[in-house]
Amino acid sequence: MPEAAQLTPAQQKELEEKLRNMSSEELQDYQKQQCIFCQIISGKIPAHKVYEDKTALAILDIYPARLGHVLVVPKEHYGVLPQVPAQEIAHLFTLAKQISHAQLRGLRVEGTSIFVANGVVAGQKSAHFVVHVIPRATGDELLEILPKKLDPEKVKVLYPRLVNTLSRLVGAQKEVIDLPLSEPEKRIATKPEQSLEQQEDRATDAEESVEEEPPEKKGGVSLDDIARLFQ
Amino acid sequence: MDCEYCEIVRGKEGVLKIYEDDTVIAVLDQKGVVPGQVTLFTKEHYPIIEIVPDAVMATMFQQASVLTMSIFDAFQAQGTNALLHNGVPAGQLVPHVSIVLIPRKEKDGLDFSWKPKPVSPGDLEKTVAALKNEMSALTAPKPVPVQSAVSSAPPEKVDGGKNNYLLKQLQRIP
Numbered sequence: 001m002p003e004a005a006q007l008t009p010a011q012q013k014e015l016e017e018k019l020r021n022m023s024s025e026e027l028q029d030y031q032k033q034q035c036i037f038c039q040i041i042s043g044k045i046p047a048h049k050v051y052e053d054k055t056a057l058a059i060l061d062i063y064p065a066r067l068g069h070v071l072v073v074p075k076e077h078y079g080v081l082p083q084v085p086a087q088e089i090a091h092l093f094t095l096a097k098q099i100s101h102a103q104l105r106g107l108r109v110e111g112t113s114i115f116v117a118n119g120v121v122a123g124q125k126s127a128h129f130v131v132h133v134i135p136r137a138t139g140d141e142l143l144e145i146l147p148k149k150l151d152p153e154k155v156k157v158l159y160p161r162l163v164n165t166l167s168r169l170v171g172a173q174k175e176v177i178d179l180p181l182s183e184p185e186k187r188i189a190t191k192p193e194q195s196l197e198q199q200e201d202r203a204t205d206a207e208e209s210v211e212e213e214p215p216e217k218k219g220g221v222s223l224d225d226i227a228r229l230f231q
Numbered sequence: 232m233d234c235e236y237c238e239i240v241r242g243k244e245g246v247l248k249i250y251e252d253d254t255v256i257a258v259l260d261q262k263g264v265v266p267g268q269v270t271l272f273t274k275e276h277y278p279i280i281e282i283v284p285d286a287v288m289a290t291m292f293q294q295a296s297v298l299t300m301s302i303f304d305a306f307q308a309q310g311t312n313a314l315l316h317n318g319v320p321a322g323q324l325v326p327h328v329s330i331v332l333i334p335r336k337e338k339d340g341l342d343f344s345w346k347p348k349p350v351s352p353g354d355l356e357k358t359v360a361a362l363k364n365e366m367s368a369l370t371a372p373k374p375v376p377v378q379s380a381v382s383s384a385p386p387e388k389v390d391g392g393k394n395n396y397l398l399k400q401l402q403r404i405p
Contacts, residue, residue, distance in 0.1 A: 048355050050362040051370070058366075060355055063347035068358050081313065082300040089296055090289030097288050100317055101281045102365035107358065111318025114280075115343070118299060119310025122335040123343050136321035143314055143343050144322060145331055147262040154266040158306065159247050159259050162269075165305035166249060169297060 032077055037128035041075050050102075055088065056095055058133075065134050065142050068107045070099050072131040080118035084129055092131055099133040109135035113143050236272045236327040250298065254290045257298055264341060265333060267306045271295055272329035280317050280328055295330050308334035312343060 007015065022030060032038040039045040041057055048060035050070055061069040072095055078084045084092070093114070100112040115132040117123040124130075136142060239246050240256060247259040249269065257271040271294060277283045283291075292313075299311045312333040316323040335341065 048359045050359055051366045060359060060362075062350065062355065064350060065345040066348055067350050067354055068362070070362070080299075081296050081311075082303075084296065086293045086296075089292050090285075093292040094285040094288050097280045097283065097285075098366065098369045099362070101369055102362050104281070106361035106365035111316070111321030111323070113317060113321045114313075114315040116313040117310070117343070118303075118312070119308075119335065121337055122310030122312045122333075124310065136316070136318065138320040142322075142345055143316070145264050145314060145316075145324075145333075146322075147260070147264065147324065149262055150260065150266045150268075152261065155247070155259060155261055158267050159249075162259060162267075162301060162305045163249050166298070166301040169301055169304070 028077070031127060035077060035128050036126055037073050037130070038077055041073070051095070051099070053095075056092055058095065058099055061132070065132075066136070066140065068103055068109065068135040070103070070133045072096050072099060072133060073128060077127075078129040079127060080124070080129060081116055082118070096131050096133050103133065103135045107135055110138060111136040115143055234276065234327045235325050236329065237276050239272075240274050250294065252290075252294070254287055255294055257294065260331075263331070263333075265339060267302060267308070267334040269298055269302060269332040270329050271298060271332065272325075272327055277328045278326045279323075280315065283328055291328075291330060295332060298332055302332055302334045306334045308336060310335040314343075 019027065019030070036045065040047045040059065048062070049057065050060060051058040055075050056072060057075060058070050058072045061071050072092055074084060074088050074092055076088070078088075081089070096114050100114070103109055103112050113132075113134045113136050115134060116130075117125070117132075134142065233241075236256075239248075239258065247261065248256060249259050250257040250271075253274070255271055255273055257269055260268040260270050263270075271291060273283065273287055273291060275287070277287075280288065295313055299313065302308060303311055312331075312335060314331045314333070315329070316331075317328075319326070333341070
């Protein structure tokens with residue numbers, strides 16, 4: 001979907017300066033003004049509404065993967081899935097389920113897909129969090145995820161990293177030392193003193209790497225995010 | 232004959248489980264589109280989402296959100312995708328509801344984009360009407376069943392069933 005118009009380098013610089021001097025509230029307001037979905041939600045831009053309630057809206061995508069493609073959006077402006085509060089996640093995806101059902105019944109399609117893109121690299125086209133519900137047909141070549149055998153060495157390395165990150169995120173104290181060949185629970189070593197230290201090291205590493213990553217997981221909006229919209 | 236995911240729920244070996252609770256399980260995939268791909272599925276066997284209870288749907292995606300963050304952090308990803316294919320024609324690989332979470336990086340060789348299909352205003356109008364109609368029916372508050380000695384038949388349709396004597400009377404009026 002087309003977003004903002006192209007700016008000259010001078011205009012871009014001016015904009016960046018302006019953004020730098022805004023408070024976080026002003027930035028949020030600014031982003032809402034620029035956000036197509038926020039404008040649709042506030043009635044400034046028309047849309048093909050299929051369903052609406054207090055906290056969510058479902059509209060037809062006018063640049064669809066297939067006719068009947070619906071965008072389910074929260075009325076509140078969130079960037080990516082991890083930023084959406086649990087209750088809203090519940091609402092959005094139970095709504096997506098109903099939309100899928102409506103597509104099956106009302107459009108007589110063979111199947112549906114739910115698709116979320118977090119981050120520009122993943123195909124996120126607008127700054128506002130969107131859940132795509134797409135009518136599907138055999139052979140339409142959309143969203144193909146045909147599995148191929150993955151390099152077991154690569155997967156081996158990723159497993160403890162992921163489990164430890166997840167543990168840290170949910171606040172658990174367990175730590176996986178080894179790759180489990182059978183049940184993971186049996187191989188998990190609980191070493192209280194070491195694991196705290198190692199967790200701190202990992203936390204510092206994570207902090208350092210955060211600066212280089214796009215700040216998807218932070219609650220606020222970054223200048224990079226906004227600048228990216230104008231590219 | 233058991234489905235692949237049900238086998239995992241029952242404790243199949245050689246699987247890289249990363250999360251489990253009463254409702255869902257998540258594994259690090261050994262077959263997929265890219266290393267780091269995670270699949271989350273319900274413990275209960277549901278073939279398609281239309282029969283998944285709301286509470287389970289909620290839990291699935293709430294956990295998917297936490298896992299998305301974990302994948303993003305753990306693999307230094309620049310983005311993530313969440314995909315649920317509903318129905319074999321949609322590319323559902325196992326007939327058991329699941330969400331696939333994929334870490335993304337620039338130039339990773341993956342592309343989920345599509346070329347927008349041309350649609351006419353007429354098409355859009357018709358589609359909106361059809362979907363709105365279905366959504367009204369699907370989201371209407373369910374009627375509370377009335378305990379009645381007379382009959383347990385569903386409320387009569389306004390467009391006139393055989394028993395709708397009121398309408399019949401009206402029709403007889405010249």
